[in-house]
Amino acid sequence: MSDAARPPADPARDQIFKKELVALIPQLRAFARSLTGDPTAADDLAQDAMVKAWDARASFEMGTNMKAWTFMILRNQFYSEKRRSWRQSQLDQEAAERTLVAIDDPSAPVALDELRMGLAMLPAEQREALILVGAGGFAYEEAALICGCAVGTVKSRVSRARRALMEILRRGEYFRDGAPAGDAMGTILAQAERLSNAT
């Protein structure tokens, strides 16, 4: 019984934990932004995850990968909110539209806008796998742990996401040469859907 009891408060340990958690906030914000595609919603999500991580600090084993642990908390938080309040089937489409509006900034570098747009079009599971491995610096094994799936699944999601993005970026260069934006979007969306469903 005493083994299962919550360990007594340890102020020194808490201080170390807090320092590490604070250092991870920028990463948590970036991951949240990539999941939601919306800066305000992302910060709400990152804050919720941060507080959850703090409240659960007693269950964290110091010295293990705190970044992966907090990312897992954030991801779980995201999907439990999504299940509660959003209609799954419309989510990706809505995120894509929101992102399109959000990136209507003429001073932003074109290539990054296209990437952001392309990311928003990917299925959520592919997007998160690519972000974790391609930008977050996680190994496939760590990403699998965070997403709660097999390593092979992560690998295939990442490679499908990469392929779809490459195609979107290639098309983007083509469409920038003058096709009407609406038509271009429709074609890109259809293309993205076809690619991400392939294999």
Added chain:
Amino acid sequence: MNSGLMKRTVKPPADLGEARIDRVAIGERLRQLFDEVVNEPVPDDFLDLLRQADERKAPGAADPEGGQ
């Protein structure tokens, strides 16, 4: 004097090379996108919230709730 003679560089076969360059370019831009957010200053709310959470858990915190 020899510099002009050593100019030969090894290039990967065209199609393989191109696919690899695409992958690298996407990887770089992904990191750029991610780091753009990472490098933003953290809004004050984050640290405020953490402080509140800390005080909430602390036994005998100075300010009991309910005075709102």
